[in-house]
Amino acid sequence: MVFRGFTPFSNRPSTLLRMAWGGACLAAADALAAPLALDGLIVNAPSEESIAAQDMADYGAERVVVEREQIERAGPSADVSRVLQMYVPGLFVAPKNGPFDYGTYSLQGSRSDDILILLDGVRLNNRLYGGLYLDTLPTTAVERIEVLKGGQGILFGTQAVAGVINIVTRDARRRDLGGQLDLGLDSFAGRSADARAERILSNGLGDLGLLAYVSRNRSDGYRPYRDRDLTATVSDNRRSYDVTTLGAKAIQGFGDQARLALFYQHTDADLDFARPTSNRHTENERIHQIATATWTQQAGERLSYFVKAHLNVWDTRYTRVYNLPDGGTSVLNDGDYWGFRDWGVQLEGKARLPGEHELIVGSDHQWYRGQDDVLVIDDNEARAHALYAHLRPHLAAIPDWHPSLGVRREALSGGEGATVWMLTSRYDLTRAVALRGQFGTAFKLPNAEQLYVNEPGSEIGNPSLKPERSRNAELGVDFDGDLLQRPATAGVTLFRRSISDLIALDGERWVNGGGRIDVRGVDLNGRWEPRPGWQVSADLTRNWVETHQGVTLNNIPAFFARTRLGYDSTDGRWGVGGALRYIGSQENAQGEDYGHYSVVDADAYRYLDAARQHRLSLLLENLLDRDYATGTTSNGLRQVDNRGRPRTAELRYTLSF
Template identity: 65%
Template sequence: MTTIETFPACAWRAPRRGMSGALLGCLFSPLLLADDAPLELQPQSIFAPSVESTAVAEMARYGSKLEIIDRQQIERAGPSSDITRVLQMYVPGLYVAPKNGPFDYGTYSLLGGRNDDTLILLDGVRLNNRLYGGLYLDTLPANAIERIEVLKGGQSLLFGTQAVSGVINIVTRNPQTRDVSGEANLGLDSFMGTSGDARAERIVSNGLGDLGLLAYVSHNRSDGYQPFRNSAYNANTRDRKRSYEVTTFGAKAIQGFADDSRLELFYQYSDANLDFARPLNNKKTTNERIQQIATATFEQRLSEGFSYFVKGHVNDWDTRYTRINTTEGGGSKVINHNDYWGFTDWGLQAEGKAELDGGHVLLFGSDNQWFKGQDDVLKIDDNSAQANALYAQLRPVVAALPDWHPSIGVRHEKISGGESATVGMLTSLYDLSPHWQLRGQFGSAFKLPNAEQLFANEDDERGNRHLKPEKSLNAELGLDYQGSLLAGDFNASGTLFQRKIDDLIALDGIDWVNGQGRIKVRGIEIDGRWQFSPQWTLSADLTRNLVESRNGVTLSNIPGFFARSRLGFEAPDQMWGVGGAIRYIGQIDSPKKIDYGHYSVVDADAYRYLDTARQHRLSLLLENLFDRDYSTSIASNTPRVDNLGRPFTTEVRYTYRF
């Protein structure tokens, strides 16, 4: 009998000492609740197999590097935080630059990857859309998230296209208490942005077993800040700030059947009005969006040696784009009026896990995706596609080498109207001693062309129906340490990585083509955490990326170097705590070879419980403490216009837990 989604004291993250990356994420910050706190809610269990809920975390047992961002870290990211902000603050090796603040598009680079080289999952459901292939996290509220799992390196074997440099799995909250419980939050920032959210949950028993119910709602609104320098605006620009208003509600129901199966249903609805900032002649430009995500998962353990899950999902995204300019005489000119762009992704995945004689484990499955999209702004001739995959992975036990934990697997995927892709992967984790581990993985990954690259039909952009999948050969080698330093707990990790890309999909003038030759990316990531006293913790990470160009084609928006460090203090009674962090971004080039990096940003945060029962709490975030003017990306090249990061911002939040 196994349980799922019950995480007392972070014990679930380390089923064996091989999961050093998970332990590092778990220990990153102390628990908020003391053992004798009257409010402490004991997590309850809904009995069921765990094959699907642990799919990402299990790869850390076999040599993949895993980082876990826990609930406390998410809370300290600020009341107006979305997922992009949380990732920016806490994931070693991941460069994140929100374009114009919260609830906006972002630039991402994990282990030297590009924006669409990282696969984003919500409870295992693919969020990267097939219309453009990008990452759209700008309507996901942080209050609905329990934890974030970041699996690094090429992961196409289990997860398919776009898992070239890693996978980010966003795990929503689950009901954990028999009594009705939850929390409510109210927040305010120095730009008069407001936020509010609430959650309630309960586990009840019925004739079938345990039924867990959870519901949440959130609302974030702000007039925002000025995202361009004064010199970028002309006299006709009326709207100089980038505002947002996002409302989300969701619900989850988990029905357990005895102790061998369960059914999980999830639904989330987001309604967002997002200002699309422009510096010239702008009167009003908005993306008005509705996104709906629904999943249904059935899991069952048929015997002690075999379990499986079947998961279906729908991700529906509908945006209306409006652009109104101001003319020289002060009038208005409508460029776009409620022009539609959106997509619907359907998926059905089935996976089985067999525990064989001798301790060997066989994982096998089928992953099927259907995509449909439309864009009235960027004309796309063909608006549908599908992809079907079969995969298998063997995790053998070698009796002669009990400290070696390898895996090997293969995946074959076919996209409609395009070539198929076959990839393989070998991973290895070796316990050198109780404190040291050597890990590595080697394999191929792929990225299918998206609908824009295949079917765009514009005067300045033409798709290519004959594009091949982009293929890469990936290797990662890491060394982890977990022990002590000067009587304090100490964890450190170093990873060397290399990627060789063939058939790079790139623009040649106005035509999408597969580039000639091979592009190489290599680098190193180092991270560590040191709790040098019971109250003080220091953590730091750095990443160095080296990108090679070929035949004039190179990869852009990838920082050559970036680093972060955080110092935190927790009071002995854990009634209050403070922390400060600095991040540095080195050279980072736009597609036009404009370097917009070389800056440092300092943040600070604090919290204080107002009562011994810990039902009432105040939290404070100071973002960009020294009001640094820095660029997150280049909006225009001639003349140069930079998207600016958030200026100095104060955010305060009140939390009530029941």
């Protein structure tokens, strides 16, 4: 059902918000912080989301950055999930059946859909079902990954309950034509190939940066179930993938005060869906398209703004064929459609006020619709409109204290809106030690399934749902200095989160029930360079989850930890590394504990020439061939494990030009 005559702001925003927005409109012409340039080129200024993430870290949020060098060491068939699994403290990632597959994600004890995923600012959370679908994102065009922990609903909106993961794509950085070619092979006959080319040109308007890339990953995969868990009706016992991605990015600078950035990515994927029973052929044939256009302008020393439009289109054809016990077959789905459209526009302005206070105000408008012919979801549109403001006062009398205050009003078509707020603070105790904290609220809007699912004979969807609400608190201490006269960093964070107005099924209809989820825990991480070339890092997360009034929360480990030791030669020509990750207790919906396992990975690289144009890289995943589970399912007779990736060797050759 589509809502008619929807008024975006039926509840009046606060006086502070209206005043802030009015001030920004009068300021109307400014570009998100003075653009940072590389060799004087505005085309290489950081993206708006990167600036926002750095700003939030400066004012009390915990920020983790995974750099390109780390991404390179994640293996030739690395998707984004693999990189996150290897490098982000406090984030648990368990790909279901290896690369390019669904997974379980938890940031500081959260549910998967409490984490907001962005690709250059475009939401990747599935608007149809609300979960995280990172299974078709290769890393060939990724420059870095930035993670902001804790509730971040003020600037980023819905689903930023436990944090935000911003995937930043590469920009052109060379005036001469250059790029990279990668070829990879793994021990399960997986093949990967990707190429990238870039160049910065000058024209009458300014500098134009152009970048294009292509990626192909293909494998017949491994057997994700043990022989004893497969029924006799299974004929397809491997989980394969075939993913092709094409992308391009253009950034046109206009002098040194403005730029226009255009981005487009097209992914064509054929993904197997493995089953332990009856499976003959189950496949998702997917087309995923993402496009953005961003105008950024610096109108003076104290005023800046950006305008961003985005489009996220997901189209899937689902086929499912079963083997019957008598030898025949049954076609349950034959190219049935499911997918969604997510589009929107965001305007944000930043003003430096008298007294050096900083004010950010913005508006965020989103529309989305989803359809599923398998689980019947009506093709109806939902809309969300928001105003937000973030004040960062400058206290000259206390120069080491950096506080901020933010508020956001979000209105949803048909359902009840949400008003959230956040206080953050960072205090520099010394040059090496800082105290930080956050306290505030966040929210999660209902997805298309919850709003509009309409199975024959019943109306399960509820267009009047209101958002889930959360209250978040984090307190942490960071160290960035020397340990025994060698560089070291460390951090400890105490966190607490309470989520209410949970959306759940009440019989045959989605409702906001009376259940509640409470999470508390501690997150520790550290890194040290004991000698030149050597690095050692470790992190651990311990959380306690309490559910109330019949709520269940499964598959989230109560404890997990990682440690890594690496060495890079003094001339930078070669390096080796090893990592150990341990997962503690992890229970499924049946109360069975399938955790308590350790996995060892190792990697190495070698440049073949002094100019560092030719490189060989090796990844050994699950070096000790540990048999472990990433989840559980039923084979019709009993619960069985989804088997994690067995020992796998991946070799990659890289040519840079």
